[in-house]
Amino acid sequence: PLAGPVDGRKDDVIVTAEGRLMPRAGLDQIHEFTKNIERCQLVQRKIGEVTIRVQPRAGFNQTDAEELVRQLRKRVGSGTTIGIESVEKLELTATGKQRFIISEVDREGLTGMGLEVPSDRAAFTEP
Numbered sequence: 001p002l003a004g005p006v007d008g009r010k011d012d013v014i015v016t017a018e019g020r021l022m023p024r025a026g027l028d029q030i031h032e033f034t035k036n037i038e039r040c041q042l043v044q045r046k047i048g049e050v051t052i053r054v055q056p057r058a059g060f061n062q063t064d065a066e067e068l069v070r071q072l073r074k075r076v077g078s079g080t081t082i083g084i085e086s087v088e089k090l091e092l093t094a095t096g097k098q099r100f101i102i103s104e105v106d107r108e109g110l111t112g113m114g115l116e117v118p119s120d121r122a123a124f125t126e127p
Contacts, residue, residue: 012044012099012101012102012103013101013103014027014042014044014050014076014103015044015047015048015078015105016047016048016076016079016080016103017047017048017056017077017079017080017081017101018077018079019047020076020077022075022076024101025074025076025101027042027072027075027100027101028100029071029072030052030068030072030075031063031068032069033068033071034060034064034067034068035064036056036057036058036059036060036061036064037054037055037056037057037064037068038055038056038057038058039054039055039090039098040052040053040054040068040090041053041090041098041099041100041101041102042072042100042101042102042104043085043101043102043104044101044102044103044104044105045104045105046105047105048079048080048081048083048084049080049081049083050072050076050080050081050083051082051083051084051085051087052068052069052072052082052083052084052085052086053085053087053090054068054085054086054087055087055088055089055090056086061087065084067080068084069084078114083102
């Protein structure tokens, strides 16, 4: 009775070229197929385009990059453009956590696609 409302984790989602909303579940397993990655993160700046930011381990190579793209492609489809960006270190939140998906997609563009974008949080939901 003394506890207030409990707010769960709120993550951004990936919007595919076909307009499908892809949450973290399932996408966060793409790195499990390569051994030379410390961490990775998905960044979306435009609908239908995703960049995989990789914090590589020693030995990271083209084969690892291609496997990451292949694993993500299986999940988001062939219409979504996928790129790789190698970074020295992935940025953490103020609480020391890593956001797996960062969406910089224009909220107005999503509304034009018929997707509801709540103004009180970063995550997208279908109407």
